[in-house]
Amino acid sequence: MLSAACGSSGNTPIPGGGGALASALPGTDDKLIQQAQEEGQLVLYGSPRDEAMKADADAFRAAYGINVSFTRIAGAPLTSRVDAEVNAGRVAVDVVFSPDVAALDRWAAGGALEPIPEVDYPTRERYYAVMQIVGQGIVYNTDLVSGGDVPKTWNDLLNPKFKDMVVIGDPSTSGAYSQNYFALLKDKRYGEDYFDKLKAQSPRVETLAIVNQSVAAGDAAIGFTSFPTDPNIIKSTAPTAPIEFAYLDVVSTANTYLATMANSPHPNAAKLFAAFMMSREGQTAHNGDDRATSPLGELDGTLPAPDPDVVSDVTVVEATKELSTVVDLFRRLY
Known part of the structure; x- marks a missing residue:
């Protein structure tokens, strides 16, 4: 899905969020702001939802009067797009x-990225942050599951009362989507034996969209793997839908990083x-708007982080490398 957002440009910084002057932000100075405003625009590619990148574009334009054009490209196509531009020597x-x-x-390592500004930010590395x-967890239908029946552990899904009422997402969607499945496989409390036991619940395997829709419609009581924003997406068109999200006792988290390109058309706007x-x-x-958790902690409208004690150390990179293991397991069992 492709999308773009742009707005009018200006030459004077205007107040940013919270009433503080945007020009006072760490990692910026008046010279950088002036040079960025002379460039007048910024081009952004990314995998986050359109709503997130539009919010970024609107906030940045409100602070500095600089237009942002963004294109949403998810997964491998994003990497391929950037690779093609870098290899052609025409970075757009x-x-x-x-x-x-x-x-x-x-x-x-290949010189295609510029170092990002040196600011005090929890996850900042030299080239990305x-x-x-x-995080990944379950969704459940609040008309069918409530009170003490709401699962707190993955073992709770094995309760006989949930037989024929569980829907699970197809791991072949991507390595990132299968990350929590691989985390369960690696966890000594669960492993492959857990998925063998889950088979007794006669779960249906569906796409992520169908998982959430099935739970909201009451065709399933519990669905996974899902994301904290999934109920919000359902409720944006069906406000009274009986669907909520919960973290259990093994949570994998997926990070999205910002990086600035070398030899880009608007280098100062990129730094700013x-x-x-x-x-x-x-x-x-x-x-x-409850889209994700921030590395800066709980800010207005951001999602709370899962309990660090339940967060798995399995990474997207690991899960992607082992995707065939998870896919083969699902094909054999379900």
């Missing part, structure tokens, strides 16, 4: 939001945008 993008750490490291954190996105203003814009 200034800033990338990507979950692909391996690609980011490869681009950095985490913009959003999204990166500094803005590592500020409270930028993080609130990006992760607000």
